Amino acid sequence: MHGSELIVGPQHPALKEPASFRVHVDGEKILSLDLDISYNHRGIEKGMEQRTFEKNIYLVERICGICSHSHTTNFCKGIEEIMNLTIPRRAQYIRVIMAELERIHSHLLWLGVEGHGMGFDTLFMYTWRDRETVLDLMETISGGRISHAMNRLGGVRRDVDDATAKKVLQELKFLEGRADYYINLVKTEKTLAKRMKGVGILSKKMALELAAVGPTARGSGVKRDIRKDDPYAAYGEIPFKMITSDSCDVYGRNYVRVYELKESLDMVRYALENLPKGDLYAPIPDTVKAAEVVSRYEAPRGELFYYIRTNANNMIERAHVRTPTFANWLSVVEAMKGMHIADIPIIIAAIDPCMSCTSRTTIVDANDRKLGALSWEELEAYSIKWYKGRGIGWEK
Amino acid sequence: MNWLIEAFYIFFFPGFLFAIAYGFFMEWFDRKLYAKMQDRLGPPFLQPLADFIKLLSKEDIVPKAASKALFNYVPVLSLAFLLTAFLYIPIFSNSSPLGFNGDMILVLYLKTLPSILLFVGGWHSGNAFSSIGAYRELSMVFVYEVAFFAVILSPVLITGSWAFSDLAAYQQSNPWFFILQPIGFVVALMCLQAKLGRVPFDMPEAEAEIVGGPFTEYSGKKLALFRLCTNMTMVVGSALIAVVFLGGPSLLFDTSSLGWPAMHLLGFAAFLIKTLFVIFILSVVRSAFARIRIDQMVFFGWKWLGLLALLQIAATIILKMVGVF
Numbered sequence: 001m002h003g004s005e006l007i008v009g010p011q012h013p014a015l016k017e018p019a020s021f022r023v024h025v026d027g028e029k030i031l032s033l034d035l036d037i038s039y040n041h042r043g044i045e046k047g048m049e050q051r052t053f054e055k056n057i058y059l060v061e062r063i064c065g066i067c068s069h070s071h072t073t074n075f076c077k078g079i080e081e082i083m084n085l086t087i088p089r090r091a092q093y094i095r096v097i098m099a100e101l102e103r104i105h106s107h108l109l110w111l112g113v114e115g116h117g118m119g120f121d122t123l124f125m126y127t128w129r130d131r132e133t134v135l136d137l138m139e140t141i142s143g144g145r146i147s148h149a150m151n152r153l154g155g156v157r158r159d160v161d162d163a164t165a166k167k168v169l170q171e172l173k174f175l176e177g178r179a180d181y182y183i184n185l186v187k188t189e190k191t192l193a194k195r196m197k198g199v200g201i202l203s204k205k206m207a208l209e210l211a212a213v214g215p216t217a218r219g220s221g222v223k224r225d226i227r228k229d230d231p232y233a234a235y236g237e238i239p240f241k242m243i244t245s246d247s248c249d250v251y252g253r254n255y256v257r258v259y260e261l262k263e264s265l266d267m268v269r270y271a272l273e274n275l276p277k278g279d280l281y282a283p284i285p286d287t288v289k290a291a292e293v294v295s296r297y298e299a300p301r302g303e304l305f306y307y308i309r310t311n312a313n314n315m316i317e318r319a320h321v322r323t324p325t326f327a328n329w330l331s332v333v334e335a336m337k338g339m340h341i342a343d344i345p346i347i348i349a350a351i352d353p354c355m356s357c358t359s360r361t362t363i364v365d366a367n368d369r370k371l372g373a374l375s376w377e378e379l380e381a382y383s384i385k386w387y388k389g390r391g392i393g394w395e396k
Numbered sequence: 397m398n399w400l401i402e403a404f405y406i407f408f409f410p411g412f413l414f415a416i417a418y419g420f421f422m423e424w425f426d427r428k429l430y431a432k433m434q435d436r437l438g439p440p441f442l443q444p445l446a447d448f449i450k451l452l453s454k455e456d457i458v459p460k461a462a463s464k465a466l467f468n469y470v471p472v473l474s475l476a477f478l479l480t481a482f483l484y485i486p487i488f489s490n491s492s493p494l495g496f497n498g499d500m501i502l503v504l505y506l507k508t509l510p511s512i513l514l515f516v517g518g519w520h521s522g523n524a525f526s527s528i529g530a531y532r533e534l535s536m537v538f539v540y541e542v543a544f545f546a547v548i549l550s551p552v553l554i555t556g557s558w559a560f561s562d563l564a565a566y567q568q569s570n571p572w573f574f575i576l577q578p579i580g581f582v583v584a585l586m587c588l589q590a591k592l593g594r595v596p597f598d599m600p601e602a603e604a605e606i607v608g609g610p611f612t613e614y615s616g617k618k619l620a621l622f623r624l625c626t627n628m629t630m631v632v633g634s635a636l637i638a639v640v641f642l643g644g645p646s647l648l649f650d651t652s653s654l655g656w657p658a659m660h661l662l663g664f665a666a667f668l669i670k671t672l673f674v675i676f677i678l679s680v681v682r683s684a685f686a687r688i689r690i691d692q693m694v695f696f697g698w699k700w701l702g703l704l705a706l707l708q709i710a711a712t713i714i715l716k717m718v719g720v721f
Contacts, residue, residue: 006524013603028528028690117604119595119687125434191596191686341528342689345604 008344010039016113017355021348025341033336035329040355048319053079053153053288056316061147063321064354066109069095069102070299071321072151077232078295078308079153082288088279091155092234093271097168098142098150099233100264100271104175105134106300107257107264110352111182114254117345118195123185130178137168155281165272172269179261186251186258196251200335200347203248210330214302215260216351218244219252226298240267250350288314299324301352325354402493410487412479419627420444422675426630429679444627448620456616461522470517471614471621474510478628481506484560485635486644488664490568491561498558504545507632510625511537511591514600518610529609532690533600536590539697540597544587546705547580550712551640560639567643574641580708581641583701588633589678590693592626596685597693630675638670 006025010018018039024031044063048056060071073095080087108131115123135145141160142148150156160168186192202212207220217224225242227235243259245252292309302324311317328351335347405411423444431438458464484499486492492499511533518530551573552558555566567573574581590597601609608614614622638644645663654662688696 004524006528013607115686119598119602119604120685121595122434122683123686125436129435189686191688194688194692195686340689340691342599342602342605342687 006341010036015348015355017353019353019355021344023336023341023344028340028342030336030339030341030344033333035333037326037329037355045319045321048316051316052314053316057151057153058149060321061149064323065146066106066354067102067299067301067304068147069098069150070297070304072149073099073233074295074297074299074304074306075308076151076153077297078293078306079288079310081293081295082291082308082310083153083285085154085282085284087155087233087282089234089276090159090278091280091282093275094141094156094158094160094280095151096234096238097160097268097271098138098148100267101134101138101141103264103300104261104268105131105138106352107261108134110257110300110349111254113352114250114346114349117349118192120192127182130175133171133175137171140164140167152281154284155279157280159280160272160275165275169269169272172265176262176265179258179265182261183258186254193251195343195346196249196254197247198249198251199339199343200250200253200350201248201338202331202335204246206334207248207331210334211327212302212331213324213327214298214300215253215256216302216328216331218242218256219250219254219350220248221246221252224303226296226303230296232297234271238267238270250346253350287312290317301325301354302327323354325351328353405493406483411483415479415482415628415631416624419624419631420448422630422634422671423627425672426675426679429676430683433679433683448623451620451623452617454616454619456618457613459522459613462613463520463522466516466520467613468618470513471618471625474513474625475621475628477506477509477513478625478632481632482628482635485632485639486560486564487635487667488645488660490564490645491559495559495561497562499560500548500552500558500563503560503632503636504548507591507629507636508537508541510629511541514610514622517614518612521610521613523613525606525608525612526610528606529600529612532606533593533610535690535694536597536600536697539694540587540590540701543583543697543701543705544591546702547577547583547587547708548636548640550577550580550705550709553709553712553716560644563640564644564646568646572641572643572646577641577708577712579704579711581637583704583708584637584641585674585677585681586701588637588674589681590697591633592629592678594678595682596688598687599690599693602687631671634671634674634678635667637674638667642670642673644670 004025006023008021008023009015010020020036020039022034022036024033044059047059051059057072057075060075061068063071108127112124112127112131115121115127138148139145141164142150142158150158202210202216202220204221207217207222212220212222213224221244223242223244226232227240228242240263243256243263245255247255288310290310290312292307295306295308297304297306304324305320305322305327307318307320308316309318332348332351332353335350336344339347407413421444424439424441427444428438458467481503483494484492484503486495515530515534515537518526518533521527521530551563554576555562557563563573570576593600599605599609601611606612611619611622643666645666647662647666
């Protein structure tokens with residue numbers, strides 16, 4: 001089977017969402033990998049231009065089902081920067097509590113998916129059971145398990161009262177026990193180590209060159225964490241360690257995530273115990289000047305990047321979202337070289353891919369049955385045509 | 397009258413009908429245990445049967461690229477081999493009525509064929525994932541079958557006969573072979589796990605990697621038959637280990653004074669308990685590990701399973717020369 005091609009996806013049991021991988025294999029060895037990830041375009045960036053800021057919070061929340069709080073916080077952070085607002089400290093702390101609970105939930109979910117990828121279904125069942133506890137906690141605080149709708153411009157919508165704080169602190173004990181269990185499991189379980197050590201090598205140099213983010217970068221020894229590099233919300237005040245690993249393989253990414261479970265639990269505990277008194281939100285101004293802002297946020301999967309440009313009509317003129325998965329795809333291509341077919345699901349899962357957040361554009365021509373991307377000129381011509389068709393002159 | 401009894405033996409009890417029913421029970425037992433160990437509820441009692449019937453009623457697709465004849469006959473043939481193998485294993489007394497000197501070899505042979513057939517079926521499915529699964533299956537056959545044959549051989553060195561009846565009779569008056577040959581017992585269990593294609597040795601059908609391996613293109617009735625084959629492998633494999641290492645139908649006390657109905661009933665109960673014990677161990681293994689890679693499996697198989705099997709044989713021969721047995 002010299003140099004044959006194996007097509008994984010867009011429909012494949014290892015993939016929870018559509019993406020396509022053309023894997024060139026020689027027997028069981030992988031020679032190279034081609035990616036095609038644009039199966040899920042939802043037009044959210046365009047949608048953002050047609051909504052008010054408040055409505056946009058609920059739109060961006062739906063970009064991702066797992067890091068919904070990340071998207072709203074990052075969006076609010078950007079708009080608040082344009083508005084020049086000072087957010088009350090209590091709101092900052094509550095945002096951090098939600099963000100870290102979300103990280104725990106995301107990492108537990110990921111650990112299960114990774115376990116399933118290597119046939120360790122018991123791990124999958126255990127982590128997803130424990131994840132329920134986290135989801136229940138988030139429901140207690142915000143009222144929603146997945147879409148929390150916790151943020152508003154200038155602060156948060158709901159308070160964390162003493163009774164809730166007490167309940168959360170109590171449940172944290174159980175989760176801390178589980179986090180210790182998973183750390184121990186990852187460090188001692190032999191078959192896990194066999195599947196993870198030396199698999200999906202991404203050297204520190206390549207991680208920097210390919211601009212990997214989040215646990216993928218930190219698993220390769222790159223000290224990159226927006227919470228430390230560019231502290232937002234209350235991260236400047238809450239003590240935590242940045243976890244990195246020098247093993248540069250799937251094991252390193254795994255190591256970083258299980259230890260981050262522990263760090264996040266500590267941060268939630270600290271934030272709840274030191275919750276400052278004060279308002280939940282700052283009053284927001286009626287009008288916003290035309291401005292542009294770049295907002296960065298450490299989502300569970302890595303750096304979440306928002307570019308927002310507002311106009312004088314209190315609307316968004318252009319918004320761009322770059323999710324961490326998108327930043328990490330190139331590192332998958334690199335990490336896949338020289339590995340075995342059996343490692344494909346593990347290496348893909350190791351960046352914790354979230355396809356529907358990632359896909360941006362694909363052009364489907366219903367008449368020609370053509371599928372693909374457009375060049376910049378084609379796109380420009382197409383948009384002029386689109387606007388003219390609706391009576392909007394490009395020249396004005 | 398004799399042929400009537402034989403027909404009953406072959407078709408009803410403990411022949412095909414019992415084997416299939418017990419296979420479904422075993423599947424349920426295994427799935428329930430696995431679920432309990434994962435903190436889940438697990439399937440209801442009749443779920444395996446319901447799954448089977450549902451699969452039978454589903455559309456049966458033969459891919460254009462597949463070689464039709466091979467693709468179609470493989471599931472039927474492997475089921476036939478496994479059901480035949482089951483007839484020769486003693487269930488409630490020391491020997492099966494069809495038993496003869498050499499039945500062990502026949503059972504081992506019939507038990508190996510379905511794996512080869514699975515390779516043939518997968519290879520001729522005309523699908524890349526099937527082909528990968530098929531050659532993984534074949535590379536595994538060469539690893540675990542050698543070790544499995546070797547450890548089944550070492551009790552035979554003591555009894556000096558290729559008949560299940562002699563093995564069972566020997567274990568009635570002596571300690572069971574899992575005490576006499578603990579290494580062989582462990583190796584046999586690991587090989588059975590590999591044979592069944594279960595974690596940590598399920599790379600031929602690893603769904604996250606290669607969809608379903610050789611089963612990828614199979615659907616409807618043929619897939620149902622394949623699932624039945626997996627159940628039958630479980631029955632035949634656990635029965636084989638129960639007879640060879642766990643004393644078969646013999647119990648810890650002498651039952652021959654109780655008269656034949658009680659003796660046979662107790663023997664049958666012993667068979668059920670022992671086979672379910674084997675399945676219990678296999679379930680624990682399945683829930684405690686992650687899947688290893690095929691290259692790691694081949695390495696592990698030759699380094700550990702093969703070596704330990706040879707060690708067991710060497711130990712048996714030396715002990716026999718010294719005069720312990």
